[in-house]
Amino acid sequence: MRKLTFAMNVSLDGYVAAPGADLGWTTPNDEVFQWWSDRVGATELALYGRRLWEAMSSHWPTAAQEPGVTPAEYEYARRWLDMPKVVFSSTITAVDWNARLFSGDAAAEITRLKSDDGGPMDIVGATLASAAMRAGLIDEYILLTYPVLVGGGTPFFTHLESWVNVNLVGTQSFPNGVLLTRYETRR
Template sequence: MRKLSYGIGVSLDGYINDRDGRIDWTDPDEELHQFHNDRFREIEISLHGRKLYELMAEYWPHIPEDASPIEREFSELWTGKPKVVFSRTLADVDWNSTLVRENAVEVVRELKAEGDGVMEVGGAGLAASLLPHGLIDEYLLFVSPVLVGGGTPLFPAFDKRVPLELVETRQFATALMLRYRAGNSSASAMR
């Protein structure tokens, strides 16, 4: 069965964007950007919510000429990687993407059962819809040293505790990475 990883940048006070929707404080340093490239290369399928897809599609296929080699590499990785975009409002998607309009939970269950590699979920809204069903196997948080004072919280409110196991930490110049694994007890606790 495929593993589903949820990786996201977060402020020290627990927000994924500020009150104005900005995420500029999550810009990675060169080492962290290369880490993301290497990680993304290993992912079989990337799952996107509408907002994240629109943000990524606006930038990565059209990076500026003066982009760094690391950014150019990620552009190629992102445009070529198979993506499933979950949206009820988008008319179409590009860049090796498939549009799914309904039943995100069932589609993700099917995708997990179809292989044994790694998928990632991107987008807080999509991840929030999968969390209560115990579908996320790994949480990869990139904690930036900033307090933004409000915005979109990292996690929505939910009914049950989700015990996690800290399996790795890594310090980058712009963020602290915390990797948590959802054990058998946490995945089944949410079902």
């Protein structure tokens, strides 16, 4: 059975995006960017929601050809393009860049993907992750908490009908005040 992880940048008050889908507060320093690049390199399959897919696919496929691209950005772009992806959406009709589109029941498809043989999967996007949370499918939560209060927006955690018990399995601090915390779901 594959492991499913939900990892995102999050504000201290628990949001992955500020009102208006503003992500301006999430600009990573070099160490955080490298952590994300290594994460993408270690992920066998990424599950994307539509909004984050549109944001990522509008930038990373051509980022390596941009003037002034850093070696780290070049490496991230290559890893992102190479990583297999499933995009969950009922409103878009096609995807590219090593991705396939799925428009049916997200929880059922994620359950099927988890039962396959293979390496780790990451769920990318808060709306898609909320469906997986409610279905009890997430095995690990990774929060990269930024030292900022945004006051509202898109929450990392969704409303749940019952508690989910987790164990803290690791922490890491970064020079810019970002704190990474990893929690595994107790089964």
